[in-house]
Amino acid sequence: MVKKVAVIGAGVSGLISLKCCVDEGLEPTCFEGTEDIGGLWRFKETVDDGRASIYQSVITNTSKEMSCFSDFPMPEDFPNFLHNSKLLEYFRIVAKKFDLLKYIQFQTTVLSVQRRPDFASSGQWEIVTVSNGKERSTVFDAVMVCSGHHILPHLPLQSFPGIEKFKGQYFHSRQYKQTEGFEGKRILVIGLGNSASDIAVELSKKAAQVFISTRHGSWVKSRISDDGYPWDMIFHTRFASMLRNTLPRTVLKWMTEQQMNQWFSHENYGLEPQNKYLMKEVVLNDDLPSRLLCGLVKVKPRVKELTETTAVFEDGTMEEDIDVIVFATGYTFSFPFLEETVVKVENNMVSLYKCIFPPQLQKSTLACIGLIQPLGSIFPTVELQARWVTRVFKDLCTLPSESIMMADIIKRNEKRIDLFGKSNSQILQTNYIDYLDELALEIGVKPDPFSLLLKDPKLAIKLYFGPCNSYQYRLVGPGQWEGARSAIFTQNQRILKPLKTRSLKASSTFPLSFLLKILGLLAILVGFLLQLQ
Numbered sequence: 001m002v003k004k005v006a007v008i009g010a011g012v013s014g015l016i017s018l019k020c021c022v023d024e025g026l027e028p029t030c031f032e033g034t035e036d037i038g039g040l041w042r043f044k045e046t047v048d049d050g051r052a053s054i055y056q057s058v059i060t061n062t063s064k065e066m067s068c069f070s071d072f073p074m075p076e077d078f079p080n081f082l083h084n085s086k087l088l089e090y091f092r093i094v095a096k097k098f099d100l101l102k103y104i105q106f107q108t109t110v111l112s113v114q115r116r117p118d119f120a121s122s123g124q125w126e127i128v129t130v131s132n133g134k135e136r137s138t139v140f141d142a143v144m145v146c147s148g149h150h151i152l153p154h155l156p157l158q159s160f161p162g163i164e165k166f167k168g169q170y171f172h173s174r175q176y177k178q179t180e181g182f183e184g185k186r187i188l189v190i191g192l193g194n195s196a197s198d199i200a201v202e203l204s205k206k207a208a209q210v211f212i213s214t215r216h217g218s219w220v221k222s223r224i225s226d227d228g229y230p231w232d233m234i235f236h237t238r239f240a241s242m243l244r245n246t247l248p249r250t251v252l253k254w255m256t257e258q259q260m261n262q263w264f265s266h267e268n269y270g271l272e273p274q275n276k277y278l279m280k281e282v283v284l285n286d287d288l289p290s291r292l293l294c295g296l297v298k299v300k301p302r303v304k305e306l307t308e309t310t311a312v313f314e315d316g317t318m319e320e321d322i323d324v325i326v327f328a329t330g331y332t333f334s335f336p337f338l339e340e341t342v343v344k345v346e347n348n349m350v351s352l353y354k355c356i357f358p359p360q361l362q363k364s365t366l367a368c369i370g371l372i373q374p375l376g377s378i379f380p381t382v383e384l385q386a387r388w389v390t391r392v393f394k395d396l397c398t399l400p401s402e403s404i405m406m407a408d409i410i411k412r413n414e415k416r417i418d419l420f421g422k423s424n425s426q427i428l429q430t431n432y433i434d435y436l437d438e439l440a441l442e443i444g445v446k447p448d449p450f451s452l453l454l455k456d457p458k459l460a461i462k463l464y465f466g467p468c469n470s471y472q473y474r475l476v477g478p479g480q481w482e483g484a485r486s487a488i489f490t491q492n493q494r495i496l497k498p499l500k501t502r503s504l505k506a507s508s509t510f511p512l513s514f515l516l517k518i519l520g521l522l523a524i525l526v527g528f529l530l531q532l533q
């Protein structure tokens with residue numbers, strides 16, 4: 001019987017794992033190397049080894065209603081996209097509300113996690129930690145690894161011939177904190193991910209000129225979508241997800257292109273992705289197109305070569321007098337405290353069942369939480385992971401045989417390459433709702449809009465056409481929360497509240513769209529039933 005669970009790390013993944021352990025009646029102990037909670041989201045002026053490091057201005061790219069935990073909405077007056085300090089505040093409120101701090105041993109680093117000699121029967125682990133120079137060994141029934149994957153910089157210097165001659169300054173994006181010291185400089189940012197775009201935009205306000213070099217291009221989206229709602233509330237609905245899964249590829253590609261180019265033409269701005277079908281690397285940035293239009297940032301292709309002061313690009317063009325190169329080239333990950341026979345990282349890849357469990361252990365008592373990059377918010381994702389894992393630990397859910405798990409891992413990987421491409425940066429990428437539903441199905445908490453159609457049509461419509469928020473996974477099954485339905489219906493209020501800082505008279509609306517949606521859902525149901533026959 002699993003009772004004592006070790007949680008490694010007190011970032012978001014660690015905190016939610018703690019909460020899920022408590023919810024399931026397990027006894028967790030969390031080891032956190034630093035002196036505080038929050039992991040990546042606790043900004044520090046310094047760049048510390050073994051810890052994620054963010055720039056001062058980081059704002060979430062997933063909205064508050066799509067990023068909160070399933071039984072605890074963010075405070076009504078919190079903005080929809082949160083500055084890192086505000087998100088940390090939410091995590092502090094969560095930790096206090098669920099009384100999680102008492103389980104955490106701070107400034108305690110995990111050195112090793114090893115199977116006990118009787119592992120085949122007990123499933124137990126021996127964990128060695130160090131605190132204040134003192135080592136200690138403790139036995140646990142199960143382990144949740146929540147150590148994060150934005151810690152080790154990926155710095156592909158070998159792809160930049162001549163870098164050793166370069167006279168200017170160069171560093172990985174994790175070293176970047178704010179604009180001071182970059183005034184009047186000519187700066188080259190390598191990469192076109194979220195961090196690269198943020199840093200290029202921010203520096204362009206002070207620098208003489210910023211260049212952004214990209215091999216493959218990217219779709220760039222605004223945080224602001226239809227009617228000014230957060231992008232993810234419009235993008236991540238079950239209806240939209242169903243369309244993306246069932247439409248023929250060519251139609252989907254065409255639709256994606258139309259959607260992405262609504263704001264500005266990616267072709268004209270030199271950003272168009274090489275493979276336009278792939279869903280990868282949607283960059284969320286409200287300012288990049290405007291910076292490009294103003295000429296403060298310029299897009300360049302891949303760097304072919306560097307000299308003392310010049311960058312030579314693939315297309316033969318050159319930019320001279322470069323002072324600074326920022327490598328926003330992403331991260332790699334490793335688990336220095338785990339044996340290779342437990343979790344093996346090879347070519348930046350791991351083989352984990354449903355991105356969580358090593359398939360080859362005799363007992364499923366070790367899980368990796370948060371080793372994933374969903375197209376939506378990671379917070380509800382790690383929450384469902386932790387809910388499932390704690391129930392597997394308790395034998396309330398069981399895993400299939402090793403061969404079935406291996407086959408699933410291979411299939412998942414093929415599907416990922418098909419959807420997101422082979423690039424190294426896409427190795428942890430997953431679909432959003434599909435993955436959430438997959439976990440929810442295992443736990444028994446997946447909501448079914450169709451079965452609700454007669455009983456609670458209003459809710460059914462919301463579930464299918466509304467944003468797929470985490471509350472949806474608290475409506476039925478284990479861990480049900482009586483506030484879930486109401487949280488779904490009061491969502492709009494919490495979205496608008498922080499914007500209503502100047503009161504205006506409300507106007508009335510006729511619920512025509514509601515009627516249309518009911519009819520639409522019925523049509524889909526009928527279509528589905530006909531197909532079954």
Ligand SMILES: Cc1cc2nc3c(=O)[nH]c(=O)nc-3n(C[C@H](O)[C@H](O)[C@H](O)COP(=O)(O)OP(=O)(O)OC[C@H]3O[C@@H](n4cnc5c(N)ncnc54)[C@H](O)[C@@H]3O)c2cc1C
Pocket residue numbers: 008009010011012013014031032033034037038039040041050051052054058059060061062067108109110111146147148149150195337369370376377378379
């Ligand atoms: C710039 C940036 C912006 C992002 N924005 C978003 C966003 O808007 N929305 C979103 O959904 N996701 C976003 N992400 C993804 C991000 O991965 C998650 O938001 C999340 O913070 C990951 O949390 P974590 O707990 O898994 O890891 P971390 O936050 O890195 O926490 C890991 C913790 O484990 C501790 N630790 C590590 N090793 C040990 C050890 N051996 N012993 C003891 N303790 C240890 C560390 O000290 C740390 O506290 C962003 C990522 C980056 C880099």
Ligand SMILES: *[C@@H]1O[C@H](CO)[C@@H](O)[C@H](O)[C@H]1NC(C)=O
Pocket residue numbers: 061062193194195282284373374375376377
């Ligand atoms: C948000 O930004 C982080 C950091 O670049 C990235 O890992 C994550 O995938 C982004 N999320 C979405 C939904 O685009």
